[in-house]
Amino acid sequence: MSTTQSERLRGLLEPLVAAKDLDLEEIDVSRAGRRGVLRVVVDSDEGVELDTCAELSRAISEKLDASDVMGEDEYVLEVSSPGADRPLSEHRHYVRATGRLAKLTLHEDGELIARILGVDDEGLDLEVPGVKGRKPTARRVTFAEIAKARVELEFNRKDKKEEEA
Structure with a gap:
């Protein structure tokens, strides 16, 4: 997709998305x-x-029908949410993942699987699960240390509503 088309699409779609109180995460x-x-x-x-x-x-x-941004060719439009396995790349992604288990690839310390307990402007407060019966430990990771991050799927995870009840 050309930069011009990308910019035109973003300019056209962002107001529609914002009107629904949503964030435009990706256009492809x-x-x-x-x-x-x-x-x-x-x-x-x-x-x-x-x-x-x-x-x-x-x-x-x-x-889109009222504009020429997609040209004259036929196209299929798909509107969806990001899905459970999308990468965490923006601050708001980490905030939304609070309470979830995440797999972090760190620039220097390899991989880390931990629960996100809190997010601020500098980084994450994490709970690293204990191994072989040991208690979980707290860890602080700054955003600068994170190369990649993704939410881990948990099939037996308690829902926030269950925990509050």
Whole structure:
């Protein structure tokens, strides 16, 4: 996708996404056979409902039909939330992952799997699970130390609502 098209799409779509109180996480244009595919990924602190994606998809479709930003070729529009395994790259991603288990690849210390307990402007407060019956330990990691991060899927994780009850 050309920078010009990317900038034009972002300028066109950001107001529509913001009107739904969502963050525009990603715009991707690719080819699938003869058709183009426009993927729009949105998120919020509360998550994204399927109905919200459908409403936003209709609004985006109308806006794109009224513009020439996608050109004359046929394209498929996909509007979705990021999914559970998306990378954590923005401050807001870490905030939204508070309480979740994350796999962090550090620039100097290898990999670390820990629960995110808190996030501030400089980094993360983590709880590293204990090994072989040992108690968990606290650890502080700055954003500068993190090369990559991703939420780990937990199938037996207690939901926040269960913990509050």
